[in-house]
Amino acid sequence: MTGTTTTRPSFDTVAVGDTVAERSFTLQRLDLVKYAGASGDFNVIHWNERVATSVGLPNVIAHGMLTMATAGRLVTDWAGDPGAVVEYGVRFTNMVPVPDDGAGATVVVSGVVATKDEEARTVRVDLTATCDGSKVLGRAQAVVRLP
C-alpha cells in the first residue's frame, strides 16, 4: 500500500489531534537479514541466536534503525511523499526480539498530529510503537511538510 494511491493530506485540512494511522508491522528473521545487508550493520546480535542469547539477550533482536524505519513508513505513506519528512527522531527504549518461530515480532505503530507550524507549513506527528505491549520507541517525532 502506498500513499500515492490515496488522497494526500494538505496542511490546511490537517488538525492537531488527527490520527494519522494505526498499523501492525511484522518483522521476521528474513527482514533482519535483508536490513543487515542493505544497511551494512552486521552486528551478530541481529542474526545469530547463539551469540545473542550468550550475551544475555532474550533472542535475536531487530536493528533499532529497522524499527525506526518501519515506524517511519506510517508517516511517509500518510504524507504520500517520503521526501516530505524533514525531521525524524526517536529514542530506542526497548528491544524487539525476533524469534525464529514463523511468526516473528509484531510492532504496532500509531501516529497523531501533535503540532502545526503555520509559518513553515509543517506538522509534527508523534508516533507510538509497541511490541508485546512494551514501548520500543520513545519521543518518536516526525516533522512533515505538507502541500
Add this chain to the structure above:
Amino acid sequence: MAVNPDIVGREYPPESVYEVSREKIAEFATAIGSTDPAHFDGDAARALGHPDVIAPPTFAVVIAQRSEARVIRDPEAGIDYSRVVHGEEKFVHRRPITVGDVLVTTSYVDSVRSAGGHSMVSTRSEIATRAGEPVSTVTSTIVVRGGE
C-alpha cells in the same frame, strides 16, 4: 572502562565520498518494507517535485554510520564496540537524498556523559554534497554499557 570525555569537540573530516545509486536506494527501501514508487520510479518521484528517485528518510544512517565508525574506532575514545547499543537517532533533512548525489560527511563528538555506570556518546554527522550543499544532519547517541 569509561569513555574518554576529552574526545568531546573532536572533528572527523570527510575521508571518502558516498555516491548514491538507484540500486542502493531500491535495496534499502525494499529492506525496510517500503513499496513507495518515489524510491523506485523516477517518473513517480518527479511527479512529487523531486529531480529523480529519492531515498527513505532513514537512509542517511547508512552514510552517517560509516563516518561515525571513526569515532568508535578512535583509539583515544576507549569505546568497546561489543558493549555498544543504540540510544537515540535523529535526522534533519534540508532536502531528500537523491539518486546521483555525491556526498561527503564530517562527524563531530558533541557530548560524552556518564550515568548508572554507562557512557552515552552523542555524535553529529553533517552530510553535504561534494560541492558544499548541506543535505542532512544526523545526530546519534550510543550507549556503552558499563562492565559487570
